[in-house]
Amino acid sequence: MPQKSAIPTRPSTEATARIDDVEDAQPSAEVQWQIALNYEDAEEGESEWTMKARDQNGLDRAKKAIQEGIERAQAMTHVGFLTLPDRSSFPRIVGTKGSNIARLHEETGADITVSRDNNTIVILGMYLAI
Numbered sequence: 001m002p003q004k005s006a007i008p009t010r011p012s013t014e015a016t017a018r019i020d021d022v023e024d025a026q027p028s029a030e031v032q033w034q035i036a037l038n039y040e041d042a043e044e045g046e047s048e049w050t051m052k053a054r055d056q057n058g059l060d061r062a063k064k065a066i067q068e069g070i071e072r073a074q075a076m077t078h079v080g081f082l083t084l085p086d087r088s089s090f091p092r093i094v095g096t097k098g099s100n101i102a103r104l105h106e107e108t109g110a111d112i113t114v115s116r117d118n119n120t121i122v123i124l125g126m127y128l129a130i
Helices: 056-075 087-094 096-108
Strands: 032-037 078-083 111-114 120-125
Touching: 087 096, 087 111, 096 111
Parallel strands: none
Antiparallel strands: 032 078, 078 120, 111 120
């Protein structure tokens, strides 16, 4: 069993950047955006899987789903941490019934986790420098 959470933890080095496009707006000192390499602090080792299915077709589908999940996870090269001063803007980010998160996931393929415990949104994806 893994000893660490599946969601990466925020790195200790502080590197902040603006997250808006408005040139004359003053960025809040409390809004932070960090990008770090994914899997830097990942556990090493092998995992053993035991699968049961009603028939071979079900087992084959399960194996394929697991393999696709592993390949997708390996493509997630970076993790971003967006920390806001409070949770009041979370509903606008998440959208009605998660519509904004679902749209961003569909458009980018990134996994977006909105924490219930703190003011940080974790985004796992492939980092492309523009």
